[in-house]
Amino acid sequence: MSSSAVVPSPVPPSILIERPEHARAVEVLVDRAFGPGRFAKSSERLREGNRKLDDCSFVALHDGRVIGSVRLWPVKVGDQAVAFLGPLAVDADERKHGLGQALVEAACAAAAKAGWPAVLLVGDAPYFGRIGFSAEPAARATMPGPADQRRVLVKALVEGGDAGLVGPIGIP
Known part of the structure; x- marks a missing residue:
């Protein structure tokens, strides 16, 4: 009778609400994922301030x-x-395992629970x-700057939550 070693299964990552102590690590991750060019993107205009x-x-x-x-x-x-989603960043070594999708789904579920009608992203x-995101309902929503x-893209979180998205996208 041969004995074989039992290989432990890898522990999946935990998805949690971001806390203040995560902020620096998040910035480092986003910088690695997008580089300094991220600050020139129009999406960044919606996060500044x-x-x-x-x-x-x-x-x-x-x-x-x-x-x-x-x-x-x-x-x-x-x-x-x-709600405007972004940035979404996953460590390069962890991609292709569905983690980005799981993060987006967690954020959308939380937004629905908080009463947001839709989530918008670029x-x-x-x-x-x-x-579940689509371009057509957001076709008349205009990003600031070159985009x-x-x-x-938009995802309705409630029936009709993506209707009537017309005009410039800006900070409330």
């Missing part, structure tokens, strides 16, 4: 280390308030389409 939605922003921790992050921010499209339609409007 804005305050993230603390109850809708999450980190993924593995062995106490931040390996993923997603933040939501309050914005308006015309006169309609929605991103890759094939990736975010799998999570590829085809990448403006």
